[in-house]
Amino acid sequence: MIQTLDLLSITFGNVAQGERTASYRAMPDGSTSDIHILAIDYRGFGRSTGSPTEEGLILDGISAVDWAMNIAKIPSSRIVVLGQSLGTAVACGVIEHFAMRKIEFAGVVLVAGFTDVSNLLTSYSIAGWIPVLSPLRPYPALQKLFISYVNDKWPSTSRLTNFVKISKRVRLFIIHALDDYEIPWYHSQGLFAAAANGTMESGIDMGLLEKMKARNTVDMGDGAFISIWKTGSDKIIRQEIVAHGAHSTVLTYAPLSLAVFKAFGLDNGGVMP
Template sequence: MKYESRLQSQKAGFYADVTSAESFKILKDDPGARLIIYFHGNAGHVAQAVRPDAYHTLTDTSDYHLLAIDYRGFGKSTGTPTENGLVHDGIAAVSWAMDVAGIPSDRIVIMGQSLGTAVTTGVAEHFAMQGVEFAGIILIAGFSDMQTLLSSYTAAGFIPILSPIRAIPPLLRFLHRFVLDKWKSTDRLANVVSTTRNRLRLTLIHAKDDIEIPCRESDALFKYASSATMGEELDDEKFGLWKEGKTTRKEDGSFVSVVTAKPDIVIRQELVRYGGHNGIMLSSQVALAVLRSFEPETEKPPV
């Protein structure tokens, strides 16, 4: 391991000044360092459940580093979580990585899982409007927007939340008025794609057996992102036919769809058979998505 001795000499535990940590110095001083900034889901904190194992999986190379944060109101972070607040926290993390750690955006992958995908798209949109482009954007078990998700969401896969009243549209619209945080990731992704000036690697990954957020939510994200490359939105039937021509399917029901466009845009959707809502973070598809983001020559857009 490239920096094994330096990392072994680092004292374990909390650092009031993270810049004094050996791991930070390695990140800052190594011109070949790559950084994954990870935004977790709505449950728990940065060290919850499978997250630490996922961190180890993603950094199983001496050149890859990972930064994970707890949003306001999560873990030991103070404050109250709101949509704007969480996106602001994500922006602050990325700004710190670029300004303090000195990592240029083309050596950064921003990644989110579940709620973290909505944070990621908000962060990506903010920086896209400033002309900042990342090595990759990876959304795992994402959702289109909060109102759509709640309309069909079932807790633990079988306890309906609002789906019983979908047959009463006026009542559903009335209840939607009380959803304060909209999390319109579809619109944000479309903005990211349409404002890309040089290069974009966008990957959507979802498990077919996800009982928390149905995989059709990633279909919606893919449709909006892909439509932004065409300058028009096709109806569901026409888009389905168009997408099928860009899709490779397997016998187990999984598939990979890839859309390429100018100037250098690659949008990739992967549906995997197993992994559920959280275990998918440990899948090889996630690790490979990171590798593809940092290796621009793997898929070429049309001339």
């Protein structure tokens, strides 16, 4: 009997844009008879009508999961939620929503994510070349003023902490490329720290977190590394920073399909390289 597994892909842009279609082929790594991919254009993107808002995009992601579970009849335990770029923020909102309802997934994969909008705007560069608010770094008050006019905050770190804290089982994979010039890779450091913080009842000191993380980090060369955070409970957080892949091409690389396989438990439960 073939076990049907479902991968919900939530990415920035349209479902057929750029490397998207190539990534859909790469994600299952040839195991197309077992893994099915559900990719969505949320409101305001592709052929979807409406205007994108934080609340609306998260609702679209929730609706996609509801469809997979209730119409396609895929149990949540056989669903992996994957988000890239803005899609990571949508994914964080989606998984927190379901965790609060005691619904857990096989795994969550976040690729090229960001911590929140305020940090994103001060570091983001359009196409890797045109900075948004980073030129205003010498003027923090002015930066703060501009950010205050942004309605959607996308607090991924707090959502991720809450998701990990209230979930009984977590398989979280965070992937980012060092040469991502649109969203710098250090945003994934913040996401990892937020997730790790959620494994501790009263939080964890950042200095202690860094020491504990260093003991479970493998140097992959050229600045790349893999870090594992595993608590006594059934919660595993895996961060992989790769040397190359830019902002979107990383979707087609092996670490992504490996994360999907690990999330589904198709690697016999291994978490280290």
